[in-house]
Amino acid sequence: MAQITVAELYRDTRRKLRLTWVAGKEGGGNLLTSEAVTKPSLALIGHLNFVHPNRVQVLGCAEMDYLRSLDDDGLKFAIANLFSTDLAAVVVANGEVAPQVLLDTADHSRTPLFTSPEQSPRLMDVLSHFLAQAVAESTSSHGVFLEVQGFGVLIKGEAAIGKSELALELITRGHRLVADDVTDFYRVSPERLEGRCPLLLQDFLEVRGLGVLNVRALFGDNAIKPTKPLDLIVQLEMAENFATHQVDRLKIKAQSETILGVKIPKVTLPVAAGRNLAVLVEVAVRNHILLLRGVNSSRQFLQRQNREIRRNMSHDDRN
Known part of the structure; x- marks a missing residue:
């Protein structure tokens, strides 16, 4: 499970949520390991099982109204209950003013305390979505990741097989680069992987003979896509390798590859002189779209063939 710090959370969401860091500024290094964002209503009255650490x-x-209804001793007791475990951070929503005892306790416990004018439901929704992306299980994969006709396509293959050259041709045809060489994939839902480019590699594509190219500078902002769900893997193999094993020319059995427990459809394209791989990748994506709609060209061909065989056999029997 990935993790981020509270300081990173604040940096990436402060403008959208209009956050102000009012106390606990020494706790920026606190780690967030869960996407859950909770309201501690029951914890304030002493039900400490509902206070979860690192969240x-x-x-x-409702919580602020309750705190305002307490006398000084009750307020101190409720705040102590809230901070009884290692909280990652506390956010006071709806433009509410944090009482001084809350500010002092946040400073003493080194727990970041933020205020925001946003309504608490929206604030929790945005934070939960951000954390789901940030702490998702992740892995890295070698290859070039692009958006082709709206679908995320990872092009894999041995070194020097032509992945970057193929990616460059696809970019010139209007498709978009996500990442070259290494892509970080995050499991953002049980059946969805999201690919992101490592910060160091963003906008760049290395092509042998040309060196490192700045794709954004060469082709414009529209040639870059910062993130994209992974929909299809295209494996490039030298054509001579296909001569060493039996090839399923009709593609009756679908290929797939499992990454982080998610099964991703896969196609293998032979690389040989004269083959237009960019067109083949585009058609592979179009065919993938048809498969998602329940249209299987290979199965349609076999069904037509079987009908013709049965028709001929019936004709022979009558004769």
């Missing part, structure tokens, strides 16, 4: 706690209107 963001949001104080909304």
Whole structure:
């Protein structure tokens, strides 16, 4: 499981959520390991089993109304309950003013305390979505990752087989680069992987003979896609390798590859002189779209062939 710090959370969401860091500024290194964002209503009255460590706690209107209803001793007791475990951070929503005892406790415990004018439901929704992306299980894969006709396509193959040259041709045909050489994939849902480019490699594509190219500078902002779900893997293999094993020319049995427990459809393309691989990749994506719609060209061909065989056999029997 990946993790991020509270300081990174603040940096990436502060503008969208209009966050102000009001206390606990020494706790920026606190780690967030869960996508859950909770409201500690029951914890404030002493039900400590509902306080989970390493999470963001949001104080909304109900929680702040309850705190305002308490006398000084009750307020201190409720705040102590809230901070009884290692919280990652606390956010006071709805433009509410944090009481001084809350500020002091956040400073003493080194727990970042933020305020925001946003309503608590929206704030929790945005934070949960951000954390789901940030702490998702991840892995890295070698290859070139592109958006082709709206689908995320990972092009894999041995070194010097022509992956980057193929990617460059696809970019000139209007498709978009996500990452060259290495792509970080995150499992953002049980059946969905999202590919992202490592920060160091963003916008760049290395092509033998040309060196490192800045794709954004060469082709414009529209040639770059920052993230994309992975839909299809295209494996490039030298054509002579196909002569060493039996080839399923009709592609009756679908290929796939499993990454982080998610099965991804896969096609293998032979690389040989004169083959237009860019066109083949585009058609592979179009065929993948047909398969998603329940249209299987190979199965249609076999069904037509079988009908013709049965018709001929019936004709022979009558004769």
